[in-house]
Amino acid sequence: TALYDCIVIGAGIQGSCTAYQLAKNQQKTLLLEQFVLPHSRGSSHGQTRVIRKTYEEDFYVQMMHESYELWAQLEREAGVELHRRTGLLVMGPENGEGFSRLKATMQRHKIPTVFLEKQEFSQHIPNVNLADGNGALIDTFAGVLYADRALRAVQVNKRMFQSCGGVIKDGEKVIDIRPGAEVTVTTDSGVYRGRSLVITAGPWANTLLTHTGLQLPLKVVKINVCYWKEKIPGTYSVGQSFPCFIAMEPKEGEYDIYGLPSNEYPGLMKVSDRRDAAFKRTGLIKAMAWWLTLWCSVSGLTCVILDYRSPKNENSVIIYSKFGPIIGKLLSQLAMGQVPSYDLSPFRIQRFQSHARSSL
Ligand SMILES: Cc1cc2nc3c(=O)[nH]c(=O)nc-3n(C[C@H](O)[C@H](O)[C@H](O)COP(=O)(O)OP(=O)(O)OC[C@H]3O[C@@H](n4cnc5c(N)ncnc54)[C@H](O)[C@@H]3O)c2cc1C
Missing domain, CATH: 3.30.9.10 (D-Amino Acid Oxidase, subunit A, domain 2)
Incomplete structure (x- = not known):
């Protein structure tokens, strides 16, 4: 089996943007999706979304500045209007x-x-x-924000993910994850090895995390x-x-x-x-x-999770979020072992410590 620099599970907007950022950074990247693309069973389908800087929290506003720039960059790269x-x-x-x-x-x-x-x-x-x-x-x-168009642009536009050497395998459901120095990911039709793993499984996050021994208080x-x-x-x-x-x-x-x-x-x-x-x-x-x-139910707040490198599972990044390309950039930085360009402490799994049923 081929060894990838990174395997990304879930080709919603977050996984697709992450995979694109990784491939752009010369990382040999595999993006796995359980359904045949395009599909309408996750969170990212539909024609439109609201994009805004109107958030109560400072860290979201700060990230949104760059998110707008990255969407504009994607528009230029893909040659389509996204916003x-x-x-x-x-x-x-x-x-x-x-x-x-x-x-x-x-x-x-x-x-x-x-x-x-x-x-x-x-x-x-x-x-x-x-x-x-x-x-x-x-x-x-x-x-x-033209959501379907954005997703299509990142995944299939010839100048984007695939032309940077990225591989998409859709219609392949991940059924097992074996952590280790190299992560082994088994789907219903293949086995893949990766130096790092990103899980962007949206509503299916906890189902997938079962394989890593981690359960988060998600609803x-x-x-x-x-x-x-x-x-x-x-x-x-x-x-x-x-x-x-x-x-x-x-x-x-x-x-x-x-x-x-x-x-x-x-x-x-x-x-x-x-x-x-x-x-x-x-x-x-x-x-x-x-x-x-998928939303996090802790304290009734909708919140983002960005975390990685738990003791037993050193090369995994786990995520639930919105914000598309900026999250893609942050996740790719985490997967490549770089220092993320924002303080991620508001997004750590640790904040759920008293809630999480975790064996990690
Ligand atoms: C109706 C609606 C309206 C929204 N409106 C806004 C808005 O106006 N503004 C805004 O900023 N946000 C909005 N959001 C939120 C935003 O759309 C989501 O945060 C975002 O789409 C999440 O993307 P994701 O990639 O994390 O998840 P998803 O799109 O759900 O992607 C997860 C992917 O993982 C795949 N997967 C799961 N398990 C496996 C497995 N075992 N093997 C392989 N693949 C697997 C799934 O099939 C899926 O494709 C809205 C969401 C919804 C549903």
Whole structure:
């Protein structure tokens, strides 16, 4: 069996970006995917996602600066448009902790933001009501990321992963991982050896981690993706510069509703939510899909895991995250034994120590 510098398990956006970064750095890289590509059973499919710098946490904002640059670089390399700037409208309880923290972070990082007073709101965002007691801001750099296109660009564009010498094997499910100085990965149709291993298995992370003896406190949740008929046809579309939006919940820890201007299907805005009850309440007209994704359930927070080199499994990187190319870059740095370009302490598995059932 051939020896790879790195084997990446999972060809969602994170694994694909990681594999691409590795191949670009002359690492002999194998990307393994259980389903035949393209598939719609993980977290990365679908036409669009929101991209933004509007996060409460400083470390996310810092990473997003570079993430935008890397998406732009990918656009140039692949020769396709991946990002469309629309702005992001955030509405939330004016004096609520979450909204205040967000506002403060935006100001601290000097993110181009428009803070809207109640009386000027309708001038900027016609045809939307700002609830009493809610504040509003617009992250003017945010926008729509063309997710399917991005995935296709990284995986199959001839100038990208495969032309850098990367190998993709899809329709091969990993069924065993043997750690060691060299990692041995067994799929349902082959055995592969790697000097290092990256696991980017999204909702299947814990199933795969069973083979390494590590179990993390992860919870897989379904997200409702619905399409909302425009109330006044033509006014909520990308073409009309309607922004992406987030409606923050008054209670800390409750899931926010967010959406994108109509774009994928004419006259239909895309809205995502994780609460079935809220969907029924808001009367969304057309439930198009159920997708599966993975979130960490610790303290009710959605969070990223980036970690590697546990004592028994020195050459593995484990990940759950969003942010595409920046995570790909960080994971490739970890896999190559380089010092990561950001402080990864907020992302370590160690923070779950009291929760993790780990034998590592
Ligand atoms: C509906 C929805 C809306 C979202 N909206 C946004 C948004 O607006 N903005 C944003 O930033 N993020 C958003 N996200 C989050 C973002 O899409 C995900 O964080 C991201 O796609 C995760 O990618 P991933 O590569 O980690 O996981 P996945 O895409 O799930 O990839 C994991 C891959 O691993 C493969 N795999 C698993 N087990 C094995 C095995 N044993 N052998 C081989 N392969 C295996 C799977 O088949 C899969 O292809 C959204 C997610 C969803 C679901």
